[in-house]
Amino acid sequence: MRLYMPKIGELTLTSADEFDFRLLIKALGKGEKGSRTLTFAEASLLLEGFAKGKATRAQMASAMMLMRVRGETTEEVAGMVAGLRHTLDEGWRSLAVDIDWPVYAGKREQLPWLLLVAKLLASQGVRVMLHGDSLALPHRRHVESCLDTLNIACCTSPQSANAALLSDNIVYVRAGDLAPVLDECRQLHQELGLRSLIQTAARCINPANASISLRSYFHPGLDSLHQSICEILFAKGEYHRGSVAIFKGLQGETECNPRVSTTITVVNGQAEHTEVSSFSIPTILDGFSGAKVGQAELPNEILALLWREKQPYLANELTALMSRTMIEQALSSITATLAAVLLLLSRKSAMTGPNKTAVITAEQAVDLSLQCWENRLSPIDSPLEQWRNKEWLCAV
Incomplete structure (x- = not known):
């Protein structure tokens, strides 16, 4: 007769400096019948302990593998988010930012067209903070490698990031500069060969x-996971107020795919209360094909050319590098992604602006996106500026 040990119950947690992290590994790994998942608080403490050097590399690696094999729970992921946030320098929290734009996935072949959207928004006074880790998936094309061509600053401290936001309204920060423990976790991922x-x-x-805050995913089911994570973090008071927009990104990156309709789930939170809604950005490119070949060979300088060329299909320097279908796909990605952000800004204005305004429709957002891109080099004539003056986007 086989005897099973009872599961380890919820533990009495102390500070990371005093806690015995072997107890969490034992809770996760105590046999088929004796193991259990971590609570939100335990997952948060584990991450904080590893960041402080109180939980060892072996303990963190063991926890990561045990959770991966069993399947991570929403409480565990949300707890890790809270733990990461607790390790951040207070200076990051003090930055004035309108849009949080995580860019961790990279893209298989294409350039990050989203950078042109972020630059356009910044040129109109919308403060954008991008953050990612180009070393996590080094075989993909990441935002970080393209920053210089658009003169977007990559900053390593809250002070330098604040200076970039004050001068340019846009900044990129490496994940490891936000939270050094993320570099340590990435090294464990690569050593173990596991996500x-x-x-x-x-x-x-x-x-x-x-x-x-924007959140993209690629694999089915991750939209529900991200929604649940947001709801937990709002309920726990880790997120205070704001909107989190969740959508399936182009090749997983935080950019809309213009070849399909993109449904965006929005979790609005305030004072530990959340409401969930959604909207869809329509398909921009119907029945489109023929742009994939040669994308991987496109140089980063394409981004700067697209930004400055008023007539891209007639620009010799650009057409020498890109086919017409490639240009069309790039511009359509810009249109779809910008439309999504404009709609989010409109919804925010309707909820928080001094004068309540109607939320624009998805079709209006697409039209406004096209107009904004057309006038990107003439900020005074920008439709976005005109709408802001009319308080359509007064909350920005």
């Missing part, structure tokens, strides 16, 4: 507490 819940948690930290 873990940390890679999901990093996307959710919203370091500056921006009122709009």
Whole structure:
């Protein structure tokens, strides 16, 4: 007769400096019948303990593998997000940011067209903070490698990030500069050859507490996971107020795919209360094909050319590098992604602006997106500026 040990009950937690982290590993790994998942508080403490050097590399690696094999729970992922947020320098929280834009996935071949959207928004006074880790999936094309071509600053401290936001309204920060423990976790991932819940948690930290935070996913089911994570973090008071927009990104990156309709789930939270709604950005490119070949060979300088060329289909320097279908796909990605953000800004204005305004429709957002891109080099004539003056986007 086989005897089973009872599960380890919920533990009495102390500070990370005093806690015995072997207890958490034992709770996760005590046999088929004796093991259990971690609570929100336990997962948060484990991450904090590893960040402080109180939980060892072996303990963190063991926990990551045990949770991965069994399947991470929403409470565990949300707890890791909270733990990451607790390790952040207070200076990151003090930054004035409108849009939190995590860019961790990278893309298989395409350039990150989303950078042009972020630059356009910044040129109109919308403060954007991008953050990612280009070393996590080094075989993909990441935002970080393209920053220089658009003169977007990559900053390593809250002070330098604040200076960039004050001068340019946009900044990129490496994940390891936000929370050094993320570099340590990435090294464990690569040593073990496994993904873990940390890679999901990093996307959710919203370091500056921006009122709009974007979340993309690729695999089915992750939309529900991200929604549940948000609801837990609002309920626990880790997120204070704002909107989290969750959608299936192009190749997993935080950019809309113009070849399909993109449904965006929005979790609005305030004072530990959440409401969930959704909207869809329509398909921009119907029946489109023929742009994939050659994408991987496109140089980063394409981004700067697209930004400055008023007539891209007639620009010799650009057409020498990109086919017409490639240009069309890039511009359509910009249109779809910008439309999504404009709609989020409109919804925010309707909820929090001094004068309540009607939320624009998805079709209006697409039209406004096209107009904004057309006038990107003439800020005075920008439709976005005109709408802001009319308080359509007065909350920005």
